[in-house]
Amino acid sequence: MYQQPPAAQRGRAARDRLLFTPPARLGWTFRSRRALITPYTEPPPDPEIIRQQAAARLNATQMSWQRAKKWGIRPSLIILVALVALAGCAHAINPASSSGITIVTAFILAAPGLGWAGLRYAQLSNARTFDPRHLYQAEHGQWEGRVAEHERAELDRVADVPEWGSADLISPRTDVYGGTLAGWRSLLTVHGASILARQPLLVADLSGQYALAGLAALARDARVPSAEYVLPRDLNRSGLLTRLSGHHLADALAEAIHAGPPGTARTDRAVDVRVLEQLCTALAGTGVTPARLAAAVQVALGREAEPGLLTDEEEHLIGGKLFGDSYQSQIGTNLVRLDAFLADLARHAGTTPPGAPPPPAYCTLFAVEPGARSARAELLAALVIQWLTVEVTATTATDPAVIIAGADEITRQHLERLADACDRRQVPLTLLFRHLRGEATAMIGGGATAFMRLGNHHEAEQAASFIGRHHKFVLSGFTATMGSSHTTTSGEEHGHGTTQSRGYSTTRGWSEGDHLGEGTWSDSGTRSRESGRSENWSTRWPATASPYLLVTRKTAHTGEPVSRFWMNRLFRDLPVTTRQLRDDRIVEEALAGRPDPLHLSAVFGFSPRTGLRYAQVGLGLPGEAEADEEHPNQSDGP
Numbered sequence: 001m002y003q004q005p006p007a008a009q010r011g012r013a014a015r016d017r018l019l020f021t022p023p024a025r026l027g028w029t030f031r032s033r034r035a036l037i038t039p040y041t042e043p044p045p046d047p048e049i050i051r052q053q054a055a056a057r058l059n060a061t062q063m064s065w066q067r068a069k070k071w072g073i074r075p076s077l078i079i080l081v082a083l084v085a086l087a088g089c090a091h092a093i094n095p096a097s098s099s100g101i102t103i104v105t106a107f108i109l110a111a112p113g114l115g116w117a118g119l120r121y122a123q124l125s126n127a128r129t130f131d132p133r134h135l136y137q138a139e140h141g142q143w144e145g146r147v148a149e150h151e152r153a154e155l156d157r158v159a160d161v162p163e164w165g166s167a168d169l170i171s172p173r174t175d176v177y178g179g180t181l182a183g184w185r186s187l188l189t190v191h192g193a194s195i196l197a198r199q200p201l202l203v204a205d206l207s208g209q210y211a212l213a214g215l216a217a218l219a220r221d222a223r224v225p226s227a228e229y230v231l232p233r234d235l236n237r238s239g240l241l242t243r244l245s246g247h248h249l250a251d252a253l254a255e256a257i258h259a260g261p262p263g264t265a266r267t268d269r270a271v272d273v274r275v276l277e278q279l280c281t282a283l284a285g286t287g288v289t290p291a292r293l294a295a296a297v298q299v300a301l302g303r304e305a306e307p308g309l310l311t312d313e314e315e316h317l318i319g320g321k322l323f324g325d326s327y328q329s330q331i332g333t334n335l336v337r338l339d340a341f342l343a344d345l346a347r348h349a350g351t352t353p354p355g356a357p358p359p360p361a362y363c364t365l366f367a368v369e370p371g372a373r374s375a376r377a378e379l380l381a382a383l384v385i386q387w388l389t390v391e392v393t394a395t396t397a398t399d400p401a402v403i404i405a406g407a408d409e410i411t412r413q414h415l416e417r418l419a420d421a422c423d424r425r426q427v428p429l430t431l432l433f434r435h436l437r438g439e440a441t442a443m444i445g446g447g448a449t450a451f452m453r454l455g456n457h458h459e460a461e462q463a464a465s466f467i468g469r470h471h472k473f474v475l476s477g478f479t480a481t482m483g484s485s486h487t488t489t490s491g492e493e494h495g496h497g498t499t500q501s502r503g504y505s506t507t508r509g510w511s512e513g514d515h516l517g518e519g520t521w522s523d524s525g526t527r528s529r530e531s532g533r534s535e536n537w538s539t540r541w542p543a544t545a546s547p548y549l550l551v552t553r554k555t556a557h558t559g560e561p562v563s564r565f566w567m568n569r570l571f572r573d574l575p576v577t578t579r580q581l582r583d584d585r586i587v588e589e590a591l592a593g594r595p596d597p598l599h600l601s602a603v604f605g606f607s608p609r610t611g612l613r614y615a616q617v618g619l620g621l622p623g624e625a626e627a628d629e630e631h632p633n634q635s636d637g638p
Contacts, residue, residue: 019193020222024401024428025166026174026450027190033163037154040147045139051132058127061120068120076113080106166194173419173429173447177436177463178454181209184405184432187452189214191430192403196224196363200400202388205367206381207406207434212365219363226363231380232345233369239358240366240387241290249288250276252390255414256382257341271334275300275323282317283310294346297339300328344376360391368406381409385418392421401428412439419446436462590618 083106087099176187188203192215195201205212219226229238241249254273279296280288295305299318310318323331366384368377388402402422407415415431422429429447433440436451436459444466454460546559550570555562567578586604595618597611604611 019190019218020197022194022198023166024169024198025190025194026169026176027167027187028164029167031163031165033155033158033161036158036161037151040150042143042146044143045136047132047136050136050139054127054130054132054135057130058124061124061127065117065120065124068117072113072117072120076110076117080110082106083109169428169448171448172426173422174431174450175443175447176430176432176450176452177440177444178434178459179432179452181211183452184209184211185214187432188212188403188405189218192363193218193222195401195403195428199398200360201363201403202391202400203363203365203403203405204384204388205365205405206384206409207432208368208370208377209406210367210370211405211432212367216365219365224363225361226365227358227361228365228367230367230369231384232376235290235345235380237358238366240383241288247277247280250280252383252386253338253341255386256379257337268334268337271331272338275331275334275338278322279318282314282322286311286314289346290342291346294339294342297335297342301332301335301339341379345379364400378409382411382414385410385414389414389418389421392418392425392427399425399427401430403430403432405432406434407431407443408434408438408440412442415439415443435459586614587617590614595619 083102087102087106090097090102091099179187184207188211192201192203192212196219203212203215216226216228227238229235229240231238231240235241241252250273253276254269257272258269276293279293279300283292283296286292291306292309295309296314296318299305299310299315300323302319305315368380371377385404388404392400392402402418404410419429421427431443433443435455436444441462444462449466451463454463546556548555548561550562550567552562552566571578582604586600589603590600595615597608597615599611600606600614601608601611
């Protein structure tokens with residue numbers, strides 16, 4: 001039965017009162033009051049809707065103006081002209097007659113129609129000169145005023161809500177990796193105080209750095225019933241071994257001795273447990289302590305024990321018929337191993353007879369003395385874990401919470417056994433690992449995982465790999481692209497493409513000056529829409545290597561001239577022939593420059609004699625240009 005803390009604790013500071021409040025937390029997280037306010041639901045004015053409304057208004061006024069012209073101006077003018085004409089005729093027939101009444105009547109009858117038309121025309125003029133941007137700016141300013149008023153009201157509503165809230169636990173088991181000594185002390189203080197607000201607490205500090213100093217001081221100041229033990233100095237006072245029965249003590253010592261890496265022979269462990277159980281049974285009458293157990297092992301090895309630790313009956317039983325000669329010869333190795341571990345443990349446990357174990361305190365703290373890593377420290381760490389496992393399993397009252405700082409010193413098998421025991425009893429378990437390596441990596445993912453300052457980039461890579469395996473989907477951007485093309489290759493090419501993109505981004509940020517310096521609030525948004533259209537037509541292959549003016553689908557790639565059949569079909573319905581076109585081209589070449597027969601023959605591929613005839617034509621001399629039919633390179637192609 002755990003001792004309950006006093007109900008009222010006066011004189012505690014406001015900070016301590018916040019620490020000793022449920023639920024269990026790992027620390028504090030900042031929550032802006034702006035994140036707690038109810039968002040303003042009214043959307044901002046849309047300039048597109050305002051523009052559409054202005055266009056609809058202009059259209060309506062135009063239609064009203066057309067109706068006013070048709071049914072207001074025209075009838076009114078007809079009535080006015082008719083009555084004025086009638087008055088003029090009457091005055092022409094009878095000069096003495098009065099036409100004023102008729103004219104006044106005409107204006108009175110025409111006034112409603114003309115006034116109605118004038119009103120509609122004024123409305124049309126206003127609609128034409130109306131700028132939707134001015135209306136949008138006015139409505140947006142009013143909307144911003146309503147937003148600011150709503151925000152002020154909401155901030156006044158949440159003004160008393162604390163901005164620092166608890167970082168609550170999301171699962172019974174929490175694994176913390178990395179961190180400095182100062183960080184661990186702060187974490188243990190905040191986390192341990194929140195647990196003590198609702199249930200007992202067992203803390204084992206195996207780091208050798210006394211990381212629980214802050215929690216121990218806070219518990220003393222708050223008058224929480226607590227017990228603090230520094231191992232191995234307080235091993236005998238703590239009752240760590242006296243609370244265990246002979247069977248549990250044998251199991252705990254065997255598990256602690258065989259707490260090394262996997263691969264230890266299971267038979268050696270079973271034999272060690274059996275030997276320890278028999279020795280504990282033999283010593284049960286006077287009590288089992290580490291010193292008496294070490295003396296019993298020495299007697300079993302054939303040596304004399306320290307005087308006063310064992311009675312004569314116990315020495316005679318253990319050194320004689322307890323094991324037997326044949327059995328004792330087979331367990332010699334096991335006895336030597338037990339003597340190596342128990343002898344060092346007995347020096348710290350003392351030789352005084354064991355007293356009644358102290359009642360379990362509401363807050364029990366175990367800390368390993370600072371020092372280099374040794375077999376004694378590993379044995380003590382394993383014994384503490386075994387004691388915690390037994391304590392969690394055997395607890396019948398309020399289930400305590402367990403915190404282990406420096407869980408790197410414990411093997412994975414023992415940690416998993418303790419975690420399973422805590423899981424069965426729904427006991428909160430918090431493990432603090434100094435490094436993310438070795439067997440600590442195999443423990444990751446068993447519960448909620450928290451990362452503090454890691455030792456090096458390898459550990460950071462392990463943490464990033466673990467975080468990356470959590471599947472998350474965050475929609476941060478959306479892009480839509482549409483395109484189409486149409487191509488025709490029958491002597492010409494048509495291309496058409498349309499591309500449209502649309503995006504929207506909003507950036508919000510805040511920082512307030514009532515808590516940490518001066519602050520600013522920013523809210524910005526951008527929206528863009530782009531569209532484009534491009535068209536291109538070409539009547540020739542753009543990348544052909546053919547030197548000829550006329551090409552086909554085949555010759556555009558081969559570089560050869562077109563065939564006679566293709567040329568004849570092309571010029572079938574034309575008033576000229578290919579021969580005439582060729583002759584005109586040669587004459588143009590001769591007229592454009594100096595008529596050189598050799599130049600013409602080289603360009604057009606005929607003989608120099610034919611070139612001389614074309615040169616004479618170019619010089620205006622009499623002669624007729626005839627083609628050299630004997631030239632092998634002559635062709636009718638262009």
